[in-house]
Amino acid sequence: MNTKFKVKTVRTVTAPSNPNVTTYYAWTEFQDLPEGISLEVNPRKPKMNTSVAKQLISAVKSPDNGFELNNRGIVITANSFKFHTNDSMAELDLGDDPKKFGILDGGHTYQAIIDNRKYLSRDTKKYVKLEILVGEDLDVSALADARNTSAQVSDIALFELDDKFGFIKEAIKQEVYANDVAYKDNDNKRIPVIELLKLMFAFNIKRYPDDSSAPVSAYSGKASVFKDYKNSFDSNPNIYEQLALQLPKLVELYEKIETELPKKYQEFKNEEGRTGRFGSLRGVESNGTFSTLYTQQTLSHEISIGFILPIFGAFRALLKEKDGILKWNFDPIEIWEKAGLRLVQNTFDTDTNPQQVGKSKTLWQSNYRIVDSVQKDLLLAYYMEQQNK
Structure with missing residues (x-):
């Protein structure tokens, strides 16, 4: 040859x-x-x-x-x-x-x-x-x-040697995927720990407290995500130690979006009287058997994370710190039910190239504002109700 x-x-x-x-x-x-x-x-x-x-x-x-x-x-x-x-x-x-x-x-x-x-x-x-x-x-x-007998040792694997993923293990120990997370290079497990780090990075409200910036690196920079985790480790409080406690909810939210995104896409297309087959989009696979990474739920499509993360990251608007503890103003699953259609429409109206979508700071910011707007409407309704009592 x-x-x-x-x-x-x-x-x-x-x-x-x-x-x-x-x-x-x-x-x-x-x-x-x-x-x-x-x-x-x-x-x-x-x-x-x-x-x-x-x-x-x-x-x-x-x-x-x-x-x-x-x-x-x-x-x-x-x-x-x-x-x-x-x-x-x-x-x-x-x-x-x-x-x-x-x-x-x-x-x-x-x-x-x-x-x-x-x-x-x-x-x-x-x-x-x-x-x-x-x-x-x-x-x-x-x-x-x-x-073929040589092997590289990554920074993440070296971090595991120092037992610096302990609070993550503790936070997810009751979850069905707890034993499926790979913390070392040679772990033959299906969930690299970096996937959990990306979920937390997207909700790092210490670094991204509002819509003036966006955690785009959750999609575009795996090295940046780990660097942020590493640099935060000795902080007091450590934002990732706080976020780890929210991992079960973050995983639930991510998979909720992933599972329902195709239906939401079709809904907004139908509302506008437009045609479009979700499975024909770049970054979407419809031929095959697919399941979610964490809980192995059946999926109708395999969807690029470039479409999912800018929607997922918008829900950090709901997360607040009080007395050193992160709490939700509203359950993100409930807000997804209210804002999901708008978020999906905003995402796919921005671009249908998952790489461009995933890296679009403007999109991450506008999706954040959608969630924040829904949150403010609910808070206003709550205060009005309290005043009328």
Whole structure:
């Protein structure tokens, strides 16, 4: 197999112990990564239904920058590699032996990118690092064995070593998903702890107390979410320790929105006399069997979090701190029943590209104002009722 593709930059290194082996480090955009590279060299065939693979797929679909920094990349053994500086095109020769040349390590990364890059908007630029080894003296078998026994340890996993997720575990210990949360890199569990951190970040009223700003990073910046959690840990009071107590309600609200969003979408379309099939929207899948992440409720559609989070985050308008304790002015589920249709309409009237929606500060702010408006109407009605007694 011989393929050409565009690369951003290339670095060349000769092995000090063996000058006959050259390693090329190349960074290429997701959309330029060539299809059809053999995976037969890799002793671990990609299994894309595991919790780790699902996290990887989520990272590919996410608009977060820095994928090439957080991911080890793809290791390829090749017959030859050439880089043409005049047009930034690389030429990769994989020879005729798929058991010798191909993807040695990073098969899951490769498969996740190939299968899911179509979900990225055209203006999203994400890169993956390729490590391409060329040389007649390559011991492919030994390399494969060595590369596939290594493992990265993330900042989140290191945080778990210090037992800094204890109050989260305590807060959700009675929930059905309590034992399904992965706090370590090698936990074969379906809910990465970062998903819980994102829910709390979206309700961080200490950092986002009103509609003047918005917790957009809950969608666009996983690293920013963890950094905020980490930086808040030694604060007194720690906002996340307060928010953790609200996790059961936050999960309930998130899944309520996720479950009912398709129906609300159709309702506002029907009210306006407009046609539109929810399942045909970008970022929405209708063919398959889907369930919610936490409680495994059946879903009619799989919906991009880009549509859900700007609606979900609006309900932080209902959360207030009193005497060091976070309390709800009104039950968010009840307010969802009153404001859900307006929120869904406002969201999809803004844009139907989930990546643009998820990153839109203006939308997050306007959705917040919708919830706050409903809340103020209820408070006014309550005070008027009290005065008339």
